[in-house]
Amino acid sequence: MKIFRFICIITVTLLTLCACSSKTNIHTHTYGSWSILTQPTCNEEGVLVRECACGHTEETNVSALGHAYGEGKVVVEPSCTERGLTNYTCKLCGEVKTAIENKTAHTLTEGYVIDEEHHAKECSVCFAVTGKEDHFYYGGVCIICGCPYKEPEISDDNTTFD
Numbered sequence: 348m349k350i351f352r353f354i355c356i357i358t359v360t361l362l363t364l365c366a367c368s369s370k371t372n373i374h375t376h377t378y379g380s381w382s383i384l385t386q387p388t389c390n391e392e393g394v395l396v397r398e399c400a401c402g403h404t405e406e407t408n409v410s411a412l413g414h415a416y417g418e419g420k421v422v423v424e425p426s427c428t429e430r431g432l433t434n435y436t437c438k439l440c441g442e443v444k445t446a447i448e449n450k451t452a453h454t455l456t457e458g459y460v461i462d463e464e465h466h467a468k469e470c471s472v473c474f475a476v477t478g479k480e481d482h483f484y485y486g487g488v489c490i491i492c493g494c495p496y497k498e499p500e501i502s503d504d505n506t507t508f509d
Contacts, residue, residue: 376403389414389440415439419446427453428473453477459492466492 376399384406387393393409416435422445425431431448453470460469460476466489467479482489487496 374401376401376405378405381407387412389437389442412439414442414444416444425449425451426472427451427470427475459494461492461494463497466494 378397378399381395381397383393384396385392385394387409389412392411394406395409396404396406398404414437417438419433419435421431421433423429423432425448427450430450433446433448434443435446436443453468453475454472455468455477456471459466465479465481467476469476480491482494482496483491484496488494489496
């Protein structure tokens, strides 16, 4: 049993010494852990490297990280008359991208803008008139805006005055 153990130790030792020899073709590389050769960035690939006990190295590419934009900072607040601007900054490289924000909807008043024939809503920001419609009378009052019906004035020759 001692002789068998001795022969095994000698065999393993010889194989270990010869395993990394360039004269043998039976060597199987045993690599260590990967280490960073080139750090990947937002736009560029990185490179990892690992080494065998014999000195042979192996490299592999690592994908670019891509930008990691944080929450945006409003530069120009959008309104019903102007588009807005928001800046987004990458947490990794500091690159800033600017996004154009859409206009907001009009902020309509609660009541109506009324004339003799129409009612409409008005924006309290830009004063634009929107949704202009004819009055719809029932019982002498417009059922939409509450405007009372007013008879048109008629002259003696049947001409209507507004």
